[in-house]
Amino acid sequence: xxGALTTESLRWAVVKLKxxxxxxxxxxxxxxxxxxDGDLGVNLMRAADRLAEDLPNLPDDIGxxxxxxxxxxxxxxASTYGTLLATGLMxxxxxxxxxxxxxxxxxxxxxxGAIQAMSDRGKGxxxxxxxxxxLEAARLAxxxxxxxxAMASExxxxxxxxxVQFRELPFRQGRARIFGAKGIGRxxxxxxxxxxxxxxxxxRPG
Amino acid sequence: MKKILNRPADYVNEMLDGLCAxxxxxxxxxxxxxxxxxxxxxxxxxxxxxxxxxxxGHLPVFTGYLGAGLADACAIGDVFSSPGxxxxxxxxxxxxxxxxxxxxxxNYGGDRMNFDMAGEMxxxxxxxxxxxxxADDVSSAGPEERHKRRGVAGLVLCYKMAGAKxxxxxxxxxxxxLAQKAADxxxxxxxxxxxxxxxxxxxxxxxxxxxxxxxxxxIHGEPGVRRGPLRTADEIVAEMLGMLLADMPLGAGDRxxxxxxxxGATPLEELYIAYxxxxxxxxxxxxxxxxxxxxxxxxxMEMAGMSITFAKLDAELEALWKAPCDCxxxxx
Numbered sequence: 001x002x003g004a005l006t007t008e009s010l011r012w013a014v015v016k017l018k019x020x021x022x023x024x025x026x027x028x029x030x031x032x033x034x035x036x037d038g039d040l041g042v043n044l045m046r047a048a049d050r051l052a053e054d055l056p057n058l059p060d061d062i063g064x065x066x067x068x069x070x071x072x073x074x075x076x077x078a079s080t081y082g083t084l085l086a087t088g089l090m091x092x093x094x095x096x097x098x099x100x101x102x103x104x105x106x107x108x109x110x111x112x113g114a115i116q117a118m119s120d121r122g123k124g125x126x127x128x129x130x131x132x133x134x135l136e137a138a139r140l141a142x143x144x145x146x147x148x149x150a151m152a153s154e155x156x157x158x159x160x161x162x163x164v165q166f167r168e169l170p171f172r173q174g175r176a177r178i179f180g181a182k183g184i185g186r187x188x189x190x191x192x193x194x195x196x197x198x199x200x201x202x203x204r205p206g
Numbered sequence: 207m208k209k210i211l212n213r214p215a216d217y218v219n220e221m222l223d224g225l226c227a228x229x230x231x232x233x234x235x236x237x238x239x240x241x242x243x244x245x246x247x248x249x250x251x252x253x254x255x256x257x258x259x260x261x262x263g264h265l266p267v268f269t270g271y272l273g274a275g276l277a278d279a280c281a282i283g284d285v286f287s288s289p290g291x292x293x294x295x296x297x298x299x300x301x302x303x304x305x306x307x308x309x310x311x312x313n314y315g316g317d318r319m320n321f322d323m324a325g326e327m328x329x330x331x332x333x334x335x336x337x338x339x340x341a342d343d344v345s346s347a348g349p350e351e352r353h354k355r356r357g358v359a360g361l362v363l364c365y366k367m368a369g370a371k372x373x374x375x376x377x378x379x380x381x382x383x384l385a386q387k388a389a390d391x392x393x394x395x396x397x398x399x400x401x402x403x404x405x406x407x408x409x410x411x412x413x414x415x416x417x418x419x420x421x422x423x424x425i426h427g428e429p430g431v432r433r434g435p436l437r438t439a440d441e442i443v444a445e446m447l448g449m450l451l452a453d454m455p456l457g458a459g460d461r462x463x464x465x466x467x468x469x470g471a472t473p474l475e476e477l478y479i480a481y482x483x484x485x486x487x488x489x490x491x492x493x494x495x496x497x498x499x500x501x502x503x504x505x506x507m508e509m510a511g512m513s514i515t516f517a518k519l520d521a522e523l524e525a526l527w528k529a530p531c532d533c534x535x536x537x538x
Binding site for chain 2: 063064067070071074075077083086087090093094097121
């Protein structure tokens with residue numbers, strides 16, 4: 001399929017994200033409350049709202065548009081999760097700065113760069129049962145794809161699989177780590193949040 | 207612990223209200239909730255901007271040291287917690303006079319993560335930024351791991367020297383190199399006698415016996431290197447000097463800036479008792495002290511205790527140390 005990632009794609013994604021957070025914020029808050037502050041859903045909803053307000057002002061330079069997305073996350077909260085997502089977005093923003101479109105086939109590479117940047121900044125590793133594991137599952141699932149609808153649905157399926165795969169493992173990173181064996185059987189809120197975000201995109205018209 | 211406050215949640219904002227009301231000729235506020243303080247003279251076109259930031263609870267660090275010959279803008283977090291990325295980006299924008307911006311702050315993980323991200327964002331927006339971390343606390347890591355040391359009162363000396371370099375019209379690369387040289391020249395060590403209480407937490411950050419002291423404790427109550435019975439002033443200072451000189455030997459002909467600093471509750475009288483010993487000891491080594499500072503410059507709220515900072519000066523650093531500067535807490 002032809003086409004490319006543009007600022008218009010980001011606008012579409014923000015609308016979908018905002019719709020989805022309206023539905024899923026409560027679930028994410030509850031998951032997060034079992035392990036921490038309980039504000040994960042609220043923070044993501046606030047970020048989506050801020051992004052939605054900013055939509056008309058998003059520049060055509062996809063790098064600068066991604067920068068705005070990163071700033072929406074850092075502006076609404078100082079949470080580690082928001083900072084990590086912003087770090088991933090910044091990594092992609094730097095990689096594509098100056099371009100108005102990016103072929104979909106480049107997206108897996110951008111995901112790989114984001115995972116590396118997030119791992120460096122948060123000192124987390126793959127296998128720690130964090131959002132990094134969900135992102136890596138998504139990256140592997142879309143590695144050979146260039147159709148955005150297929151990428152979104154395959155990524156969503158892979159993330160759902162990763163959540164199941166990690167459910168019976170302990171948390172090894174961040175504040176949830178202190179739960180030790182009690183973390184077994186619990187899903188990582190950050191992984192679930194990414195699942196909801198990607199699910200919102202899998203209804204993509206193409 | 208008794209404190210003079212209203213609602214604990216208002217502690218930082220009300221402190222900033224008062225700071226700016228008292229010194230409107232020096233400070234103005236911007237950013238979310240007014241949590242960015244900017245020197246009234248900033249930005250100065252063509253001058254390298256210097257931004258700093260960190261958690262509250264250390265006045266006059268960090269916010270106090272904005273002004274001519276010092277820093278330009280500061281992002282302010284809650285007590286002992288890092289300000290967010292957006293405050294740091296606002297501070298960088300406010301300090302930018304078109305010649306780039308140096309981020310000069312203490313070596314703490316949360317601040318680094320947020321300032322690094324803020325720097326990346328500003329680069330995307332076309333503002334060139336650099337970083338110098340102040341990591342002067344010799345008790346927080348050995349010489350082979352100097353990059354892991356915490357930043358404490360040495361910040362004050364670095365603001366002063368880097369600020370003077372920027373005021374002299376140096377480029378971003380020159381100001382950055384100078385700030386790094388200043389940071390590398392600083393060594394500090396602290397001693398704590400009592401803890402402090404974070405307003406929103408409502409209880410002391412650690413407990414320590416009535417007759418005990420802890421050498422090397424950090425300004426947030428991070429564990430030090432030795433806890434023991436409280437000694438006399440001369441014995442305490444001798445131990446601290448021993449740690450400083452083991453890390454940075456000084457000898458005849460060396461010239462140093464010295465800061466004997468109260469962590470909050472320790473009075474000037476006791477600081478001067480300590481300085482008296484420092485001056486005699488350095489004099490005995492043939493070391494010349496240049497424009498010493500004795501007072502409350504970098505605090506941990508009401509913690510009792512003090513820190514001693516040395517900066518070994520070459521001719522360039524000495525000239526910058528003596529150069530004019532002006533803020534409510536430091537005037538040369």
